[in-house]
Amino acid sequence: MAAKVDYKVIVGLEIHVHLAAKTKMFCGCELAYGGTPNSRTCPVCIGMPGSLPVMNKHAYECAVLTAMALNCSIARFTKWDRKSYYYPDLPKNYQISQYDLPLSENGFIEIPLEDGSIKRVGIIRAHLEEDAGKNNHELGSFSAIDLNRAGAPLLEIVTAPDMNHPAEVRQMAQELQRIVRYLGVSEGDMQKGHMRFEPNVNLHIYKDGQTYKTPICEIKNLNSFRAIERSVAYEIQRQLEEFLETGKTMQMGNKRTYGWDDVNQMTVLQREKEEAHDYRYFPEPDLVPVEMDDVWFEQIRSRLGELPLQKQKRFVTDYGLSDYDAAVVTGDKATADYFDAVVKAGAEPKRACNLITQIGQKLANQSNTSVDQLDISPQNLAKLAQMADKGLISATAAASIYAKMPGTDTNPEDIAKAENLIQTSDTGAIEALVNEVLAENAEAVQDIITNSKKAQKAQGFLTGQVIKKSKGKANPKVVTELLAKRLSELAPKE
């Protein structure tokens, strides 16, 4: 193994996000995943002679909205360019893209790190383009082309090389996913290729008072967040070892492409040397420029809403949630908004968060839906939270009441009563039970009185016994208080 050296990891991302439009970027073919190959194509997306592209307005607006969320400056004038390269999944052998006047530039994304801090990653540019089709190499000694995906609207986002750790790269990807899902501009499903991340990785190695930059490697074929993190971690190790063995450093044109092999958990060299690409960009003559006036700009901006990190921060500052809880409850917009509504209906935030993320989420998963779609009004859930807070019901009872609430407009109190789950705080009744339990468990009482090591455990046991005798209806808080009082009376005076 290599000797210990100091180095810094440099990672930038090239990202392609499929925009969730109903139709393709330049034709009316439907966008969908899977299905019969070449069943969603037309003369335009097959690139047949004579066909012409026409812009999808919704896709354009989705792109602008995303760029706004990424704090980019939005171009008021953009145009389209053709990028030429020959590949069988690209039927026209040029891609309609944006070259010198992208629709947005110079933004940043803030990503919450696990230690609670916020990392800012620069966005160099985000532009719209059309996706290529798919080459299938697995059918035999030939390649099979499916153009269903060809022409899908794609937002290409290029980040600055601001990430310095594999986990940061993963978190950046996750945060972007959270953002596009909040905005509703993409389903953001990596498995389905809605988001494709290509990290560009290299190292700055400090050795003998000098800095050496290793050749940049681009990693492709990443199908999960885990793969992003692992592939970057693997690539760091590989580059470090390669440098120590060969001393190879970054030079013009020695950018290489690696593919991630998910089975063997390693990167595999795909292309040794970046071919001297000559994309021959020029203005797309079949399309006209886009000019955005203030009215349209504001119209799109009004759809921005509160972004996930803003929400997360607000839940911490205003509601006193922990960073962890706030992150969990803002994982998706619907849950976050539902939570927010429950709190606004009067629930204590921490209680509401626990109910929703622990019990609600489970219920939602069971019925294959989301917490906000369980058909429980925020008011009723807030009532449930309040009942638990007031000690009217136990935590267990709260869970079982929650489970009975979906699909009804029943007041949780009614469920609690019907199910006989209201806790008693009647001190007289509980005191009687306490006395009974104390009488029946002399040994445990003795443990407590003599202050033995077993005292705490014994006290818990006694509490449990009282609650059990009450058939779960005694308020644990009251039981604990009464028990403590009685035990202190029993203890010898000093």
Added chain:
Amino acid sequence: MSNQINRQQVERVAHLSRLDLTDQELDLFSGQLSSIVEYIQKLNELDTKNVEPLAHSLPVHNVFRPDTPRASLPTEQALANAPDRVDDFYKVPQILDDNSGA
């Protein structure tokens, strides 16, 4: 800039154009393209320092279509012109390198 296009440039342009030209064609085109390019140098007689490029003669912008699906071609019609096919795919000789550029 030289007015002539040399043989090496013609070969490079032929490669970029994906044209598998014969030696004779390369020779012929070297000569012809050279004289055309030489003629085109005529443009340099004009001072265009303060002239905007005109990619389009139309003063049109913001042409959009609504995000409304339209019928696609039936798969059989889409593939009807395919030089070769396998199942519902276009078939090409195996692609071994990944030279995609999206």
Added chain:
Amino acid sequence: MTDHLTVFKLKQDIAAGRVKSRDITQAILDRISRYDSAIGAYLSVFADKALEQAKAVDDKIAAGQPVGPLAGVPIAIKDNLCYTEGLTTCGSKILGNFKPPYNAHVVEKLLAADAVILGKTNLDEFAMGSSTENSGLQKTVNPWDKTRVPGGSSGGSAAAVAAGLCCAALGSDTGGSIRQPASFCGIVGLKPTYGRVSRYGLVAYGSSLDQIGPMTTCVKDAAILLQVLAGHDERDSTSVNTETAAVPDYLNALEQAVTGLKIAYVPQFIEQAEAPVRDAVKAALELYKSLGASLVEVRMPHFDYSIAAYYVIATAEASSNLARFDGCHYGYRSPSARDYVEVYSKSRAEGFGAEVKRRIMLGTFALSSGYYDAYYLKALKVRNLIRKDFTEAFAKADCLMMPVAPSTAFKIGEKTSDPLQMYLADIYTIAVNLAGVPGISIPCGFDSNRLPVGLQIIGPTFSEDKLLRIAAMFESKTDYHLQKPAL
């Protein structure tokens, strides 16, 4: 029956039941069988389909149902327009077997107007050429002299109209491809304003220059056809919205009197043409003058640079437009290709002819890294200067008149060995496409070999109605358009 066949007269006769479309269609099909083997105007003829369409119109008329503005009129279309009937080849081997699954916008328009589509006409491969000699599939000759070219690239359409092998035809014009063959064949050819007619379904050559237009035996017919073709199409982003540029009533426009007509001209443009052309154009200007027009001498200092700018811009666009012909999804695939890269390079090498290869190479060169600014960008700037020349001329006059071509139809093979010389002959037509303005070519005389000479009238954007009126004014005082070649 097929003498002096005009769209205007024929549609009236058919609609009134005096003539059956089926009979006239059959008569023209007979002429095609008789004469076209010597002329070579058509790449394909859809006899059965045409007769079926004709019969449908006759039936409608017999049943008293309303019919479209081209009811029963037999029309030919250039073979770079997609039509679900037969093949659309663009005169190229690479599309030798291509059957489009859709119709071009203009084909839909013709069909909706109840026209009869006779067949597809020959052209220079992918419309690249000025003589139709670059067709990869067939030779077309000039009906006035079969040893001469019909002009190009819409040479098949021009020859078909001139020889009475159709009533009218559609062509496309990227650098003169409607006007120049119209001039060589003694017919009327109109290139509309860029954006006036949808390009959807026209196989692109130079996308920012291409425009479809009518080729007819008289100005009135051009007006009737343009009325059918013009208008907005949401499938072509460069098709002008009719709200901002309404389509006028072209036929009605012909009835309006022309008063105070001012004609701009550049003396040396006329002087530098060959003598028969020069004399005919000069005589035409004199005739206009005698009809009350005033002549305004103008300068167009950047006009001379139009060929250089054009052969950069058009070929750059073409190099990209023709990249799709790669043997993967449609069209010709080389049987000798061993891997996918050879599918591209061999299919294209075997499928394209020399002129197309030359232009693809030139355009690729102009866009390639290191040359873009010096060639492509420079050409776009010069294009702007050329457009300014027109704007300034039109500030002083209603239209601009000049020759269509420096000469009358030249001999087959005369210019094929030197592509640059062939390009230079496009001097009068190309600037019009660069500026996006409309231009019309009308017959204005004959040379001593009885070869037609054309007069070009150019107007500001969307002034087709005025151009047609000005053209009709000349036509009404002359009979050049009535003369026919002896087949």
